[in-house]
Amino acid sequence: xxxxxxxxxxxxxxxxxxxxxxxxxxxxxxxxxxxxxxxxxxxxxxxxxxxxxxxxxxxxxxxxxxxxxxxxxxxxxxxxxxxxxxxxxxxxxxxxxxxxxxxxxxxxxxxxxxxxxxxxxxxxxxxxxxxxxxxxxxxxxxxxxxxxxxxxxxxxxxxxxxxxxxxxxxxxxxxxxxxxxxxxxxxxx
Numbered sequence: 001x002x003x004x005x006x007x008x009x010x011x012x013x014x015x016x017x018x019x020x021x022x023x024x025x026x027x028x029x030x031x032x033x034x035x036x037x038x039x040x041x042x043x044x045x046x047x048x049x050x051x052x053x054x055x056x057x058x059x060x061x062x063x064x065x066x067x068x069x070x071x072x073x074x075x076x077x078x079x080x081x082x083x084x085x086x087x088x089x090x091x092x093x094x095x096x097x098x099x100x101x102x103x104x105x106x107x108x109x110x111x112x113x114x115x116x117x118x119x120x121x122x123x124x125x126x127x128x129x130x131x132x133x134x135x136x137x138x139x140x141x142x143x144x145x146x147x148x149x150x151x152x153x154x155x156x157x158x159x160x161x162x163x164x165x166x167x168x169x170x171x172x173x174x175x176x177x178x179x180x181x182x183x184x185x186x187x188x189x
Contacts, residue, residue: 025076026074026075026076026081026082026109026112026113027074027075028072028073028074028075028112028113028116029072029073029075030070030071030072030073031060031064031071031072031073031083032064033061033064035060035071035073035080035083036057036058036060036061036064037057038080039055039057039060039071039073039080039083039085040053040055040056040057040059040060042080042083042099042101043055043097043099046099046101046102047097047099050163051159051160051162051163052160055097060085063085063096066087068087068088068089069085069086069087069088069096070084070085070086070088070117070120071083071084071085072084072085072086072113072116072117074100074109074112074113076104076109081100081101081104081109082098082099082100082101082104082109082110082113083097083098083099083113084097084098084099084113084114084116084117085097085098086117086120086121086129088120088121088124088126089126091126091127091128092126092127092128092129092130093117093121093126093128093129093130094129094130094131095114095117095129095130095131096131098110098113098114098131100113105139110143111147114147117129118170118172121172122172122173126172127171127172127173128169128170128171128172129149129169129170129172130152130167130168130169131144131149131167131168131169132155132158132165132166132167132168133165133166133168134159134163134164134165134166135154135163135164135165135166136163136164141166141168144168144170147170148170148174149168149169149170150168150169150170151166151167151168152166152167152168152169153166153167154166154167155167
């Protein structure tokens with residue numbers, strides 16, 4: 001029995017619920033021109049590290065002006081904690097750039113942001129989403145796997161002619177499947 005006469009099991013269950021409840025709620029909105037520098041700096045510092053800076057403020061502004069693209073940000077309070085740039089084509093969408101501040105990761109913000117972008121694609125009649133990730137970025141690859149994406153191809157020397165990438169994709173119309181954590185044991189393994 002825990003203090004106050006509650007059984008320990010109920011006390012543990014309550015602590016688990018508190019952990020679930022602390023996931024921050026973020027808002028998703030279309031990016032504005034004055035967000036371009038912040039997005040570009042996040043890309044430079046957290047995505048393009050070691051590759052040179054290609055996603056400059058001018059390039060972000062060009063994406064904002066492009067009718068075939070959405071540039072969105074995730075805000076927590078008044079602070080931008082994540083962003084995504086999705087290009088829409090006739091039959092597929094390409095997630096050009098996607099990032100969450102390191103201190104805001106593993107809180108559900110990336111999932112909320114990605115789902116928002118996927119919903120826009122589905123509403124436009126697009127069923128397939130593709131993206132690339134560094135082969136060395138195990139965390140990103142696992143994130144997308146947990147979101148129902150599959151690794152499709154290895155792209156040699158894709159980044160700056162020096163680093164390999166993996167092409168990743170998802171059919172948005174396919175029934176969602178439970179994705180077990182890596183390393184778990186299953187009867188059909």
